[in-house]
Each structure stands twice: as C-alpha cells, then as structure tokens.
Amino acid sequence: MKPILKSMNRLLIVGTRQQHEHSENGPIPTIGEQWSTLSPRLAEIEGFHGISLGISCFSDVADSRCIDYVAGALVETMPESIPDGMQAAELAPQMYAVFTHQGPLSGLTATYGHIFHWLAANGEYMQVNAPSFEWYDERYTGFDHVDSSFDIYSPVQPTGAVQ
Template structure:
C-alpha cells in the first residue's frame, strides 16, 4: 500500500442513520443500513455522502456506524435522525480501488498504516468513508503527529 495523502477536513455537521453493529456482521449489515438511509431524504449541502465510524469498542468488537450527509444546520433535521459535529482536523486519505464489498480490506490497510507508520497517530475523532458525486470511496483517518516518534 502506498502512503496516504493528507487533507485538511473542515468542521461540518453530519446528519443521517446511526446503527450499532458487531464487527464481524458489519459487512453484511451496513449495505442494508445504506438502503434504509437512502429512503430518508435529507437536505444536504453537497453531493457527498459519508459512512462514519462514530465509535468502536475493541473489547466487545462493536462499532457505531452512521450513513450521513453534510447539512447546514440541525434545525431542519427530522427528530430521531443521527447528528454529529465533526471538528476541523487533518486526515490521512486512502483511496479505495475495487468493488464496494472490498472496502473492509482498504480499512484494514489504512489501520495497519496508522499502527505502523511511526510518525502519525490516531487523533481520536470520527473516521469515515467519503463518497463523492461519482460514488468513488476514500477512507479518511483523523491523525496528529505522534508524541513518540518511532
């Protein structure tokens, strides 16, 4: 895997469908979550969608995943819709090449890079898949310079 490119991510408001998944079942459950999300129209600010890992518990191997769009305000977001404020951050960006069912492999390579690169560490903010208007996917991992250089 080649090194990622680095991109600033401006603060944004995301709204969408949040669900909890067991890590092993997520590859089968997340596509159904996306189908349900697309049936719920939200007034988005751009033609980009996000698959956000809101939280991950390594001990239980559970994650909270959100299918989302950027909104200008939470005021018009229907009640019961998931909401997430994303702060300004720097991200390591990994393009996904291949069919959608191979996205977990791209996540694995990105997480391996994060654990072994020696210069950058997890910034402990939500990480996400970013789907552009062509539905091309990239993995965005918030990073900061490591306090302990390897």
Template sequence: MTLQPISPARYEDGRKLNLAGFAERFSMGDLSGLPLLWQRFAPHLGHVPGQRDHDSYGVCYNPDAQGGFDYLAAVAVNAGQPLPDGFSTMALAPQHYAVFEHHGSLQRLKATFDGIFQWLPQSGEEQADAPLFERYPAGFDPADDHAVMEIWIPLLRK
C-alpha cells in the same frame, strides 16, 4: 493472504462538518447490517432538509474493546436544520487526516481497511480519538469495480 500496507493518497486538514442521517450500532464480527442501513437511508439522498452537496458519509465512532462501534450513514447539512423523525446528527470537529482511496466495489472494502491499519503502526503516525469516516462521491455505485471512494483516518497533529 498477506496484506500490503496502503499509503495515504494525501493528508488533509478537514473543516467542521455537520452531518445528518441514520445511525446504528455494529460489531466488527457482524457487518451484515451496514448495507441495510444504507438501503434505508438511500431514498433520502438529495432530499435531506438543508443538505449541502451530493456526497455521502459513513462515520465510525464510539468504538469499544469488544469491536463494537456506532455508524452514521449521512450527508452534510446546514447546522441547526430541523430534520424528520428518526434522523441522527453529528458535528465533526476540524481534524488532521490521512486520506486513503478505495478503488472497486465495497466487497473489497475490508481489505482496504486492513491495509490502512497495517500501515498505521509502521507510519510513525498516531490515530486521534475522533471519528473516522468514508466519503462517497455523488453517484457512487457500491457494486462498480471502477468506483472510487475515500477513507479519512483522524491523526494526532505532530
């Protein structure tokens, strides 16, 4: 199957974002643990101390040359909020982003990412050395063929 590059829905200057949730290390060769991480975190949605809204975030950071990366399933929280044991925190600095929409179930998310990373070298943009993240709106259903979520790719400002 030949993929077509995907154009960004928009460009955004993101604000500082304080996140809290559960983190694990994954490999591009085996992403099977990602749904399990979200299943463990799901009961906390709407109940995390200091939670700011109802969106949730999947943050990819600390990539290595072997395809490994850390992933944080999280919500936005007030800075400095005491959290239960087992929670990880992260502060995303303000950053310039290309924002892409993914339509449909998460079964097809890899194809969207592949299209984005086909677009990137042809776009004249350059990815910044910063975490990229997925933003899931409140009520997002990962199996819904009509669901919409966003992928925020950090870019170097020109």
C-alpha cells in the same frame, strides 16, 4: 497505499445512527442495510448537496465487538428541521490520513488492512481517538461496481504531538 494528509474543518451531518457488530469476513452487512434505508430519504435532508458520509464512532460503544455508525448527508449548515428518525452529528476539526478504496466493497477488508498497516508503520503520524469516516461523492457508483471509489478518512496527528 500511501495516504494524502488533509486537515478538515468542522463537518455537519444529518442521518441515521445504528450500532453494528464487527464482521471478520469483510464489510459489515448491516451497514449496507442502514444505507439502503437512508438513501431513498436523502432528499428529505435540507442542504444535502450529493456528498454522504459514513462515520465510525468507536469511543461511544461499550462492547468492543460493536461500532456506532452514522450514515448521513453532509450539510453546510444545520437544518432547522431534522427528518423523523434521523439526527444531527458534528465532527470537530481534525487532521486525517485519506485513503481511496477502489472497486467493490468486497475488497474493503484489504483496504482497511493497508490503512492499519500504514498507521502502525509510518513513523510520522499516529491514529488518534476520534471518529473515522468514509466520504461518498460522485465517484461512488455502487457496492459491487469495479469502477467505484470513495475515500476513507482516518484521524491522525504527528507522532509525539499532545492531543
């Protein structure tokens, strides 16, 4: 699995933030619950145009078994009013290695295995301490659909570059 390298400008997101414990056996079930709660409320977010992001923020969590996860809507400008129970988030401009996950979420562990292998072995780019995220657009058709896909953005920089 070879990624596409992509530089992204600042991204603005409105959604919910929760802490989740890692799962050794595949996707973290509580992230699915977070999305189930947010999805019916996406229309409340001013400026939502159909693209959702799932952001993994490891650096803010003291317990290494946990991640902070933001499930939210990508917006072009920050709305004047944030819906109750939601918050705004911003990702700084960053270069990413972009991988596509195909199929049901039950195969996500294998996709992340390919990502981690590429990050460790490619020799040209290294992972940096910045949030990674999932990009959900019209290709995502559901957690158990074989024809579903979404992109995973892993933050990178050229090996040897100063961050």
